[in-house]
Amino acid sequence: xxxxxxxxxxxxxxxxxxxxxxxxxxxxxxxxxxPTPTDQISGPLSGGTADHTKFExxxxxxxxxxxxxxxxxxxxxxxxxHFRQNxxxxxxxxxxxxxxxxxxxxxxxxxxxxxxxxEGMCAQCHAGYGWKDEGFDFNDESKIDCLVCxxxxxxxxxxPNSAGSPACSVMFEGKPPMDLSQIAQSxxxxxxxxxxxxxxxxxxxxxxxxxxxxxxxxxxxRSLDVHMGVDGLNFACTACHITNKHLWAGSxxxxxxxxxxxxxxxxxxxxxxxxxxxxxxxxHHVDSxxxxxxxxxxxxxxxQTCHIPEYARGGVATMTHWDWRTAGKxxxxxxxxxxxxxQGNGEHRYTYKSIKGDFIYAENLVPLYRWFDGQMNYxxxxxxxxxxxxxxxxxxxTGNRExxxxxxWPFKPMYTWLxxxxxxxxxxxxxLWGEDDSSYWGNYDMGKAIAFGMKKAGxxxxxxxxxxxxxxxxxxxxxxxxxxxxLNCESCHSVGGRLDGLKGLYLPGRxxxxxxxxxxxxxxxxxxxxxxxxxLIRTLASLRGQRGQH
Amino acid sequence: xxxxxVKIFSLFERFxxxxxxxxxxxxxxxxFGLHGFHHLISFETAVTLHTLAALFLLLLWAFGTFWLFTTxxxxxxxxxxxxxxxxxxxxxxxxxKGEHHPYRKAYWRKHNPLQALAYLMLKIxxxxxxxxxxxxxxxxxxxxxxxxxxxxxxxLAYVHTGAAYAILVFVLVHVxxxxxxxxxxxxxxxxxxxxxxxxxxxxxxxYLLKDEPENIR
Numbered sequence: 001x002x003x004x005x006x007x008x009x010x011x012x013x014x015x016x017x018x019x020x021x022x023x024x025x026x027x028x029x030x031x032x033x034x035p036t037p038t039d040q041i042s043g044p045l046s047g048g049t050a051d052h053t054k055f056e057x058x059x060x061x062x063x064x065x066x067x068x069x070x071x072x073x074x075x076x077x078x079x080x081x082h083f084r085q086n087x088x089x090x091x092x093x094x095x096x097x098x099x100x101x102x103x104x105x106x107x108x109x110x111x112x113x114x115x116x117x118x119e120g121m122c123a124q125c126h127a128g129y130g131w132k133d134e135g136f137d138f139n140d141e142s143k144i145d146c147l148v149c150x151x152x153x154x155x156x157x158x159x160p161n162s163a164g165s166p167a168c169s170v171m172f173e174g175k176p177p178m179d180l181s182q183i184a185q186s187x188x189x190x191x192x193x194x195x196x197x198x199x200x201x202x203x204x205x206x207x208x209x210x211x212x213x214x215x216x217x218x219x220x221x222r223s224l225d226v227h228m229g230v231d232g233l234n235f236a237c238t239a240c241h242i243t244n245k246h247l248w249a250g251s252x253x254x255x256x257x258x259x260x261x262x263x264x265x266x267x268x269x270x271x272x273x274x275x276x277x278x279x280x281x282x283x284h285h286v287d288s289x290x291x292x293x294x295x296x297x298x299x300x301x302x303x304q305t306c307h308i309p310e311y312a313r314g315g316v317a318t319m320t321h322w323d324w325r326t327a328g329k330x331x332x333x334x335x336x337x338x339x340x341x342x343q344g345n346g347e348h349r350y351t352y353k354s355i356k357g358d359f360i361y362a363e364n365l366v367p368l369y370r371w372f373d374g375q376m377n378y379x380x381x382x383x384x385x386x387x388x389x390x391x392x393x394x395x396x397x398t399g400n401r402e403x404x405x406x407x408x409w410p411f412k413p414m415y416t417w418l419x420x421x422x423x424x425x426x427x428x429x430x431x432l433w434g435e436d437d438s439s440y441w442g443n444y445d446m447g448k449a450i451a452f453g454m455k456k457a458g459x460x461x462x463x464x465x466x467x468x469x470x471x472x473x474x475x476x477x478x479x480x481x482x483x484x485x486x487l488n489c490e491s492c493h494s495v496g497g498r499l500d501g502l503k504g505l506y507l508p509g510r511x512x513x514x515x516x517x518x519x520x521x522x523x524x525x526x527x528x529x530x531x532x533x534x535x536l537i538r539t540l541a542s543l544r545g546q547r548g549q550h
Numbered sequence: 551x552x553x554x555x556v557k558i559f560s561l562f563e564r565f566x567x568x569x570x571x572x573x574x575x576x577x578x579x580x581x582f583g584l585h586g587f588h589h590l591i592s593f594e595t596a597v598t599l600h601t602l603a604a605l606f607l608l609l610l611w612a613f614g615t616f617w618l619f620t621t622x623x624x625x626x627x628x629x630x631x632x633x634x635x636x637x638x639x640x641x642x643x644x645x646x647k648g649e650h651h652p653y654r655k656a657y658w659r660k661h662n663p664l665q666a667l668a669y670l671m672l673k674i675x676x677x678x679x680x681x682x683x684x685x686x687x688x689x690x691x692x693x694x695x696x697x698x699x700x701x702x703x704x705x706l707a708y709v710h711t712g713a714a715y716a717i718l719v720f721v722l723v724h725v726x727x728x729x730x731x732x733x734x735x736x737x738x739x740x741x742x743x744x745x746x747x748x749x750x751x752x753x754x755x756x757y758l759l760k761d762e763p764e765n766i767r
Contacts, residue, residue, distance in 0.1 A: 055731045296691040389712075401700050416622035489593035495586060502765045506704040509586045509593060513708050520715030527719045 040228075041275040053185045065129050066142045071184065073141060080141030082245040088127040089144065091115070093253045100378055102253050108381055108427040110394045110416035110470045111203035111322065112356070116381075117453050120162025121433035125198035132161040147180075149194050150187040155179070164433045165442025167335060168355070192228060193218045197462040204356070205349075207316045211365065211412035212478040216314030216345070224314040226482045240273045249273040255475060257302065257374030258407045275303040286452035291384065300401070300505065302372075302409045304477050306487040310364045311412060311476045315345030317361040322416040325467045327357035328444040335444070355432075355441045357417075367410030367476050369499055371399035374406075376473075379463035381459065384425050387468060391415065392427075394472035401504030408502065410476040418470045421444055422455070423462025429453035552755055557765040558660045559740055563623075566614045567741055573610065574717065576603040581714055599723040604684055611677070626660055627670045634663040645730060654749040665727075672720060727767035 052058055057071045073080050083089055092103035104115045104122070115122035123131035128143045130136065137143065147156050159172045196218055203209030208214075222229030227239070241248045250273030259276035275283065276298075283298060284291040297306075312318040329352075330336070340351030341361040349361050376395045379385060385392050399406035421428050431453035432440045440449035447465055453463035492499040493509030500510065555698075559567070580600040583591055591599070608663060618624040636652040641664070644652070653662035661669060683706045690703055728737040740746035750758070758766040 009642045289601045290594045291596060296694075299691070299694060306649075402697065404695060489597070490589075493593045505700050506707055508584050510708065511704070511707075512585070513711075516708050516712055520712065523715055523719050524722070531722060535726070535729070537646050542648060 027075055029232060039188075040191045040234050040239075042236045042238045049186065052187050054096050055185070058181065058184045060181060062184060065147060065180065067178055068184045069129075069142050069144050069146050072146045072187075073144075079246065082142060082247075083127075083144050084138065084141065086246050086248070086253075088149075090138065091126060093251070095253060097254075097375060100376060100380060102378060102380075106380060107378060108394070108418075108429070109203070109209075110414055110418050110472045111209055111319070112451070113324075113418065113432065114381075114429045116429050117431055117456050121160045121164055121168075123161050124158045125201075126436065130161050146187070147183055148197060149190045151183050151194065152186040152188045152191070153179075153183050154193065156183050160433070162433070163435050165411070165435065165439055167442040168433070171291070189236065190238060191236050199237075203319060205319075207255055207312060208319045209414075210310040210474055211318035212308065212474075212476045214312070214314060214316035214318070216316045217478065220314060223485065224479060224481075226480050229530040232361060232482075240278070240543055242273065249277075252475070253376060255372075255374040255376070257372050257409060258299075258405050279303070300407055302407045304475075304480070305367075305369060305408050305410050306491075307480050307483070308367070308410060308478075309491075310366055311410070311479055312363040312365050312371055313479055313481075315363070316347075317341060317343040317349055317363040318365070318412065319359050320343060320362050320365070320412075320414065321358075322356070322414070323358040324419055324446075325357060325417045326352070327354065327440075328446065329354055339405055365412070366498065368413050368473075369408050369502060370397070370473075371401060371403075371406045371502070371504060372397050372409040372411075373399035373403050379427060379470075381427055381429060381457070383427070387420075387422050387425050387466075391469040391471040392418075392420075394418075394470050397473065408499070408541035412474040412476055414472045414474065416468045416470050416472075419450060419465055420468040421450070421462050421464065422466035422468065423464035424460060428461065428465065429457045429459065431456065552750055552752075553575065553654070553747050554750050554755060554758075555745050555756065555767040556657065556750065557744040558655065558746050558748060559744040560621075562613075562617055563761055564741055566610060566617070566746060569610055570607065570614075573603045573607040574721070575577065576600075577607070578718055578721070585711060601688065604681070604688070608681060608685075611681070617742065625658060627666050629670055632663065634667075637662050637664045640681070641730070651730075655746060656749055656750070657754045660746070660748070663714050667707070668720070673718075676716055676720065680710060680717065683707075683710040733735050 032070075054539070057074060062068045062071070071508075081360065087103060090103065091105040092101070100508055106116065108114045108116075112118075112122070119126070119136070120132040123136075128136075129147045130143060145158075148158060154509055155176075155178055157175060157178070160169070163169050182529040194254055196213070196215060199210075199213050200206060200215050200217065201208070202213070217225060217228055219230050220228050222232035227233050227235040231476060233239075238248070241250045243249070256274050257270050259272060259274040259281070260274075261283040262276050263278065281298065282295040283303065284294040286292050286295065287345030335354030337350045337354065338352040339348040343349055343361065344363055350359065351361070352358050373396075376397050378395045379392055399409075419428055420426065428450045430440060430446070431438055431449045434452075437443055438445070438448045438452035440446060443449070450465045451461060451463065455514055475529055487498070490509070491497055493507060497510055499505075499507060576599055580591065580596040580603065582588060583596040584593065584600060616683060633653060640652050649715075651662075655661075658665075686704050686711060687703065690699070693699055693702075728734050730737075755766070
């Protein structure tokens, strides 16, 4: 009976996944949040003390999202002040160690390049309303978008903040109207689909960027993610990315590669989203020598290394290579796209787009493993690099066995031929989105788009653009598999295993001293040969002796 | 002097020998599995077997060492050159001519000089080499944060592996030696029932017959 129920659930789930998948594609790039029947677990914040359908202020017709925000802030009086501190609003992060100015507001990534100057399009994923240029007022709390995270109807969506080229804006036409009153009354703690609206679609599509964050996590089976599985713990993102005054634990810009504190005392540790903050520093229950050894391994291995055997699982592919060099081809003067990859859940992915170039997709990927100390160093817009030293690392990191903060982490490497200023040896801000005749998306003139983008940002540009091969590294941390699917010892403790070539450690099963083994084998075989020779001579001698006696 | 069938290996000594044999077999098998020479058992199983067998062997050795010193049996292993040449000559030449083994077991010298030296070297060189490196290796989690811990571990692992090859060589020679001289069975039985032919002095014979008649046949 349980088996039958389980299968029925799987079929239902598969159906639901396909349905949401189809929805996601048809309404790309900002698919609405999909309602889930039961509440997800949001960590300590659960239950709730208010029913938003009973608030008089929400029983009105709202003309704009900002009107809803004003209503929200009339009760949640301090939230605006809190919210303005967080990265979803500022899109800025100054690394306290390196001093680098990071955040979407500044960085160039090797997917859609830069948000800077393209806010009209990219700031759809800004948790605010109307950021389309430098004139956006970050002190105006009414511009905060509460609903994108807190909507529970699944009907809320956003469109670009500026029109863009007609060639692109056509994608966002014909959306159904939203009932903001109903949406405002539905608000609750964010669920996976809320966060996923943006975080599953980073890089311009489902799972394009991270590899471990895809729409498959909206309603994942336990086998895809043991924490988020709807047939398991059903965690919302905030169960781990715990929140305090609208600041979230867990940062890609500053990563705790090795948590030395563990769970902390009750009520503490609201600052990290590490595995150890729940599972402790000795996460494996010690009931065998093997589990004892596994706990030892936590000193050198990130939990993710063994517990995420592959990324881009669950039927949604991730992008591994992007080639901007081929962008700009047109048919009859118009941009086009080509399907070329069918992913596990049956959906087709574009492998060429005139506005972006060629892509390679892949799924169920074995990560790259490297020592990592948690410190990412970025090639920012003002970083000079040697054009002859390619690939250029968009973000690079260090780490080694001797460093106590380092552990071996899994990464998704992303390789992209990216437009760059080859004269000055810098990255560029490309003007992709705009209504003018310089925006790349619609006009397909890269030189013009770069010149425009750099001028707009007030940055030096040699006028000589080209393409450089770049690589970026994405730490893999989601899609934690159930423990029975974790890697076994041989995955690394073998010749040609996953840690082949990784330096700084002695790995039994992988590492041998060739001379020692050679001498050892010669000694053993030599002994056997001497024994056989000895025995042979003895036998012959005794035979001769017997003949002599007769 | 009379050759008598005397119990020279006590029950504990025989248990020690055979338990040690079994544990060393498990250690060699699992150890070379961990080293990657075979994949007949999983790495996890090999680690478990190797660690458990090593800990049991250390316990056994603790008892064995205590036994050696409390029963004064350690004296069997005092190295001596007396008779060494004859034994060496026998294995390299005499054995092919059908000569008899030159050594007669004495009550307080149950091993021939070559044998005693070999066992002594095993006890004070090879075994310590492997168990000391093995224990330090096992406790890597305690000292892993010392500078260059990984390099030290590499060195330890090489010594440990080298000692393992040497012990395998010992095992091969040791087993082969059973076939020399008398029959394989005759060499084996003393370690099974404890009795072997021993050249007794009249005093020893008289003592055994009177005080320990169950130990002499």
